[in-house]
Amino acid sequence: MSTTNNFSSDTPLDQIMPTLERDGYVIIKDALSAEQITRVRGELQPHLEARDGVNGFLGDRTRRVGRLLSRSTAVQELVTHPLVLSIADAVLLPYCVRYRINYTGTMCIEPGETAQALHRDTGFYPIQNPAPPLILATIWALSDFTAENGATRLVPGSRHWTDDKEPTPADIAVAEMPARSVLLYIGSTLHGGGANVSNTARYGLGLHYALGWLRQEENQYLAVPPEEARKLPQKIQELLGYSLGAAALGFVDHQDPSVFLNDTDNTQAGDVHGDLLNADNKLKRFKISGTAAVGRNYFHEAVGGKKP
Ligand SMILES: O=C(O)CCC(=O)C(=O)O
Numbered sequence: 001m002s003t004t005n006n007f008s009s010d011t012p013l014d015q016i017m018p019t020l021e022r023d024g025y026v027i028i029k030d031a032l033s034a035e036q037i038t039r040v041r042g043e044l045q046p047h048l049e050a051r052d053g054v055n056g057f058l059g060d061r062t063r064r065v066g067r068l069l070s071r072s073t074a075v076q077e078l079v080t081h082p083l084v085l086s087i088a089d090a091v092l093l094p095y096c097v098r099y100r101i102n103y104t105g106t107m108c109i110e111p112g113e114t115a116q117a118l119h120r121d122t123g124f125y126p127i128q129n130p131a132p133p134l135i136l137a138t139i140w141a142l143s144d145f146t147a148e149n150g151a152t153r154l155v156p157g158s159r160h161w162t163d164d165k166e167p168t169p170a171d172i173a174v175a176e177m178p179a180r181s182v183l184l185y186i187g188s189t190l191h192g193g194g195a196n197v198s199n200t201a202r203y204g205l206g207l208h209y210a211l212g213w214l215r216q217e218e219n220q221y222l223a224v225p226p227e228e229a230r231k232l233p234q235k236i237q238e239l240l241g242y243s244l245g246a247a248a249l250g251f252v253d254h255q256d257p258s259v260f261l262n263d264t265d266n267t268q269a270g271d272v273h274g275d276l277l278n279a280d281n282k283l284k285r286f287k288i289s290g291t292a293a294v295g296r297n298y299f300h301e302a303v304g305g306k307k308p
């Protein structure tokens with residue numbers, strides 16, 4: 001089946017979220033301009049040319065280049081797209097005070113590529129499904145995505161499935177979309193790249209966001225080292241991980257890493273919590289299927305001890 005989960009880029013968030021919640025994915029049309037596509041493609045072209053396919057799962061005929069925030073200033077615009085960030089906020093912020101960029105990479109599927117195995121992008125985290133969202137993934141269409149050229153295949157609703165449920169061919173939807181669209185999916189939705197039986201490449205660009213307390217799939221500190229990160233807007237520094245991921249998570253020398261990175265002032269030295277402690281305490285508890293959720297309490301006052 002071809003998918004109908006399409007929205008225009010001026011659709012209010014509250015009209016998009018029920019479909020994303022239910023099916024695990026949506027497509028936003030006209031999310032970027034033709035001019036942005038030209039810039040992204042131009043900036044990445046030398047890297048893409050230097051790269052062939054990688055391996056079976058990643059694709060022998062799929063050109064994959066990572067470190068996109070270091071390699072393209074235009075990709076920086078995509079990663080901070082206001083509608084995408086508002087969706088990421090709605091999906092991820094109930095469970096973390098900050099989310100991170102988890103993965104950046106091209107998925108340029110050349111003619112002759114075979115279909116990728118359906119998988120969950122959250123698969124490397126040993127967390128039982130169904131689970132709350134860990135990742136919000138985006139795939140930007142830098143070319144048209146068609147059933148013939150390898151449009152992403154997804155299994156609607158599979159984010160609600162247990163790990164042992166197997167999809168059948170009839171369960172699969174094909175995310176056909178015109179260039180300039182973006183596909184967003186919750187990371188536990190079963191999906192995979194399609195086979196390219198056409199004679200042109202299908203050019204996708206993946207940018208994934210994950211809960212701020214998870215280890216990032218692509219190591220953003222090596223991908224965009226401090227000398228480069230320092231020159232980027234604060235929001236992108238934060239998304240890369242140059243900020244606390246939760247109270248006391250990710251400090252350097254007992255300081256907020258953004259203070260360390262930007263060598264601003266030292267007034268927060270010794271404060272590993274920033275202002276996140278209260279926000280942290282208000283998060284939804286991350287309940288894993290089959291276990292009882294218990295209330296969160298940072299400091300067990302009954303046994304005494306020093307509090308900040
Ligand atoms: O290229 C695509 O459409 C999907 C690729 C993918 O899911 C992956 O590499 O994890």
Ligand SMILES: [Fe+2]
Binds near residue numbers: 119120121192
């Ligand atoms: Fe994937």
